[in-house]
Amino acid sequence: MPSYVLGRREKNKVWDLQEIIRQNNEAALDYMMSGQQVNTAQAPLPENWALSVLAKELRVGPPVLSELAEAFADLDTIKEFLRLIRTFLPEHERDILGEDRSRRVYRFAFLFGQHYYPLPLNTDCRISEMISGMPVTLMGMSYSAYHDLGMRIGYLLLLSLIPYPYEGDDRDEEDDSVPFDPRFLPTAEYKPSRSDISWVIDLVKSLSIGGVWVAPMGFSVVKVAPDEIKLKDAANTPEVKETIRRTLLIADKAGIKAQFSTTGRTSEDKLSGARVPLLDAVQGIVGEDIARRIPVAGWYPAQLRKITDGTKYDGVGAFADWSFSNTGCILLDSNYDDCSFQEGWGEPVFIWSEYNVKILTDQWPKVVEIRSKLDHIVDWIEKDPIPNFNELLTFIQEAHPEKIPVPKGKSFYDPTEHWIALEQKNEEEDEDDNEE
DSSP: OOTTOOSEEETTEEEOHHHHHHHHHHHHHHHHHTOSOOOOOOOSSOSSOOHHHHHHHHOOSSOOHHHHHHHHHTHHHHHHHHHHHHHHOGGGHHHHHTSOGGGHHHHHHHHHHHHSOOOOOOTTOOHHHHHHSOOOOOOOOOHHHHHHOOSOHHHHHHHTTSOOTTTTOGGGGOOOSOSSOGGGSOOOOOOOOHHHHHHHHHHHHHSOTTOEEEETTTEEEEEEETTEEEEESOOOSHHHHHHHHHHHHHHHHHTOEEEEOTTOOOHHHHHHOTTHHHHHHHHHHHOHHHHTTSOSSOOOHHHHHHHHTTSTTTTHHHHHHHHTTOSSOHHHHOOGGGSOOOTTOSSOOBOOOHHHHHHHHHHHHHHHHHHHHHHHHHHHHHHSHHHHHHHHHHHHHHTOGGGSOOOOSOOSOOGGGGSOOSOBOOHHHHHHHHHO
8 A cells, every 4th residue: 555545445445544533533523412422332131132132042052163163263352351351340250251242342331331431332342342442432622623614503603602722723824725727837748648547546536535635745635526636735836736737637537527726725814714614604593693793703711611600501611611622521622633543543542551441430420511511502502593592692792701811821722732641552562562
């Protein structure tokens, strides 16, 4: 696999690392917006016994040879699972191992949730997946989620009250326009070869919708539709100009539509108007009269918390803290941009360590409390968005937030301060394990 394609190949598709992180953040935000629903493992003893389950319980006779062979093949996996049980649930070892093989993970997760915090499991989780890393769902606001604005109405309206959380982020300094028009570049003699055309076709096929390929010489290609790409972030150099010109010729021969913009959002536009798309979206929801009352810069979390905490609108301050990654809870403050990824993995891998378990267990009650407040205020707004948001806006303005002191000192976003405070596996550790 070429070195410029990061990520994993699955079912003849390639996800680059940026797309993997974006998808993880999107899924986590969807979970966050789904309401306070703690995903715990299913109860070890179902209320209604399916016939397949009953058949297993009534099965008699010697064990099937295939089951024995699989058990021997997975001996290391079983030993590691046993170590996990003895570390965190030693008193339930017999209970867990006494379950049918297909239900041991669920039994472990169910009991773990009773003692520590609920594990976010999918229904197909196997023992090998469970021991490979501790399941963690990160629900922090991400840079891409803020700018994509693919959120519930209640989230968008509350977000409009809050200053831009990523002020000073280096990503805002990127210019996503192409600073020249490739159609009017001096043309050198060039005829795309079959291999050139095949290479571009394979590249576009390998990207998922929204996936990005970064060309080493200084521009990016984004797949915006099955047979359509967009050129962006181009450096204004002769090499980039010629490469983009050739890319457009190749795409035309390959039947791929290639778009570009010479007037994209420059870094200056982003820095001066980061909240403009959000406020435009809010205006479309509640109308111009209400939207124009929202301050261009918004109000800081400390101001909103001082005004709304303990009132009918309790939860606005918690939402502001969540947007600024300042709740004090790892699960709510961190997103997948804040993690390291192993090559070939679609998710960061967290270690089953006592440190990780303890910190997440200690913070879980606060996570539940904050999410309950968020759900309360979001659900209330969405019951009748226009009058309810107008009522909230009036309440805040009548409390004169401008008289409440705002935080002093540095306010810009520093990614290094948001690196996730959980122990993760890395490539070096895997190499050491393999040597042993």
